[in-house]
Amino acid sequence: MVDDERFERLLRRAFEAAVAAAHPGAAVRAHLPGTPRGRLLVVGAGKAAALMAAEVERAYPDEARLSGLVVTRHGQALPTRRVAVTEAAHPVPDAAGVEASERMLALVDEAGPDDHVLALISGGGSALLGAPAGLSLAGLREVVEALLRSGADVREMNAVRRRLGRAAGGRLAARAWPAPVTALVVSDVVGDDPADIASGPTVPDPTDDAIALAILDRYRIAAPEARARLQAGADAPAPGAHDPRWATVRTTVVASSRGALDAAAAALRGAGWPTFVLADDVTGEARVAGALHAAVARSVLAGRGAAAPPCAFVSGGETTVTVRGDGRGGRNSEFALGLALGLPDDAPVWALAADSDGIDGFGEHAGAFVTPGLWRRVARADARAALERNDSLAVFEAADAVLVTGPTGTNVNDLRLVLVGRPPAR
DSSP: OHHHHHHHHHHHHHHHHHHHHTOHHHHHHHTOOOOOSSOEEEEEESTTHHHHHHHHHHHSTTOTTEEEEEEEETTOOOOOSSEEEEEEOSSSOOHHHHHHHHHHHHHHHTOOTTOEEEEEEETTHHHHSOOBSSSOHHHHHHHHHHHHHHTOOHHHHHHHHHHHBSSTTTHHHHHHTTSOEEEEEEOOSTTOOGGGSTTOTTSOOOOOHHHHHHHHHHTTOOOHHHHHHHHHOOSSOOOOTTOGGGGGEEEEEEEOHHHHHHHHHHHHHHTTOOEEEEEEEEOSBHHHHHHHHHHHHHHHHTTOSSSOSSEEEEEEEOOBOOOOSOOOOOHHHHHHHHHHHTSOTTOSEEEEEEETTSOOTTSSOOEEEEOGGGGGTSOHHHHHHHHHTTOHHHHHHHTTOEEOOOOOSOOOOEEEEEEESOOOOO
16 A cells, blocks of 8 residues: 555656646747737637636737637636636537637637737637537537547547537638638647647638538437538538638647657656656547556566566557446546456556546546555456446545546646556665
């Protein structure tokens, strides 16, 4: 138990180092545009939007023509003076997100050629920019809730949401023309494609309505109102890739998961653990990914791995959960339970799986710890049953192994940190 507590503290410190490395402050300041002749209009959406807006205000302390609006998740607003910050629901859009989207679209509609629009985009923006295009909010909520339960990955979900959002698929940036647009993006998706981050409000949509319909078919999602809209065609078409309006739009990814993983690895190495980055693009079912990480740990312990114990490995990416039960948890606690169930009792393995934004799924926890002591507090049979009903959080709550951080101000995917073997006493 002493080792469990000591290594949990180490894993928490490494997670905090990763989150600090993903802080968008310095990255935002490095890519800001010069002061325009007209107004600097700030718009944005996502879990990091408030923090990014505050950094922009600090970077232009004397600019009286700076104004705007960003929307973030409930509970994540920060005090600002010139850029208004509002809150809305995530991951399912609500009326507050619709209102914020409409206000932002009205702001960029007013932009002239001497103005400059600064768009601050981060993960979570798909829900927060919630104004639907050609269907009701209830219809949009229905299809989003079904996608979240289906096991669809973020690319598939956003291929649908891009077709159904008034600000998505490049529509926000297109509405700003002829004003130039600088979009600064914090990536929460594997591959860092801006089209997949917040449903790509400042880049062309590479998909179409037929692709969105095929995704609904693949996961047997009824969503009649969304289907009717997709079958009828867009009422507000997104600008195509060759539209001349893109000549005045510059979109840059300023923060992503790789830097966070490197920082976590450096923290573990500094504590005496030889550490390697396993991958930054882990996807698929969370419980399966957890079992695969357990297999890596077992290979290391058996002397068949690329490294010898004691060592550590870290990974990033974004898994999915196909919801079959009515339990509580998120993809990180489900990953952690899949990992724990793949390890023998008392295996010297300690791990943390957590979302870099501090929120795992719908709950207020960031993730969960795996320790050898877990099985002294929870029966394996009970844990397996909990996994089948998607109730992973209950297992870790019973073991007092839940990580709670509160909102971190950034969002660069999930982080998994695994310690294998006991190091010599220091």
